[in-house]
């Protein structure tokens with residue numbers, strides 16, 4: 001990532017605060033419905049399955065696989081690096097989130113690739129849950 005522009009910053013809501021605060025502790029916190037136990041991401045006020053407004057969070061193992069991905073080549077938008085491998089990660093716990101892949105040539109990314117979260121401080125005040133291929 002370049003220094004030309006700063007990364008867009010997340011806005012912590014009452015629903016996403018635990019997710020973002022977990023970054024600093026090395027925890028990937030995923031929202032869980034207190035009614036039907038469905039995991040969901042991004043965090044929101046209501047369960048899309050049973051419509052319960054009650055929820056808590058779990059700490060994910062941070063392990064999963066690439067469910068889908070795209071490699072962005074153009075147009076280059078600072079501060080991101082290109083080609084930019086953006087993946088939909090399916091966590092082993094069963095929900096999905098969008099993130100960047102690191103430690104792999106974008107040409108080698110494949111659906112099903114096993115990955116693990118890597119909490120990466122991309123700026124002084126921003127830690128992101130990026131994903132790196134598992135080595136074994």
Ligand SMILES: [Zn+2]
Nearest residue numbers: 033036047050
């Ligand atoms: Zn529910």
